[in-house]
Amino acid sequence: MEPTLYTNDMVFAETISRRLFRINRGDVVVVCNPMDPHTQICKRVIGMEGDIVCTNNKSYWIKKYEHIARGEKITSVQLFWQRFPIGHVWLEGDNMEHSSDSRLYGPVPYALIRSRVVWKIWPLSNFGSIDKCPTGRSHEN
Structure with a gap:
C-alpha cells in the first residue's frame, strides 16, 4: 500500500462500516487474504459489485x-x-507494480473484509486520515 501505508505504520480501523455494508470505492480495508486465509492484507477498494x-x-x-x-x-x-458477482469487491494496492491483489486472485467476497482503515496513527508525524489513492485509480469510471 505504499506510499499510503508502510510496513511499520499503525492504523485505526473500524468494523461498523463493514457490518452496515458501507464500504465504498476508495476505502482502504483489511481483508482475509484470499490466497492464505491465515493472514490479513490491506488493500484499497477499486470496484464494487x-x-x-x-x-x-x-x-x-x-x-x-x-x-x-x-x-x-x-x-x-x-x-x-x-x-463482478454480487457480494464481491475488486481490491488493489496503491503500489500497483509491486502488489498482489485482485489482478491476481480476482474479485474478493465481501465477507472477507474485516475492517475499514480510518486513520494512520503511527508514526505521529504522519497522523491523520487515510489519503485518497495517490494514482487516482479508485475514482475511475
Whole structure:
C-alpha cells in the first residue's frame, strides 16, 4: 500500500462500516487474504459489485455498470470483460507494480473484509486520515 501505508505504520480501523455494508470505492480495508486465509492484507477498494472489469492482458480497469447500461461503447481493446458477482469487491494496492491483489486472485467476497482503515496513527508525524489513492485509480469510471 505504499506510499499510503508502510510496513511499520499503525492504523485505526473500524468494523461498523463493514457490518452496515458501507464500504465504498476508495476505502482502504483489511481483508482475509484470499490466497492464505491465515493472514490479513490491506488493500484499497477499486470496484464494487455490479461494476465491470475490463482487461487487455496488460492492464485492468473498472467501469461502473451504469455507464455500460447507458450504451457506452466498449472498444475492441476491451474484448475481455466480466461483471463482478454480487457480494464481491475488486481490491488493489496503491503500489500497483509491486502488489498482489485482485489482478491476481480476482474479485474478493465481501465477507472477507474485516475492517475499514480510518486513520494512520503511527508514526505521529504522519497522523491523520487515510489519503485518497495517490494514482487516482479508485475514482475511475
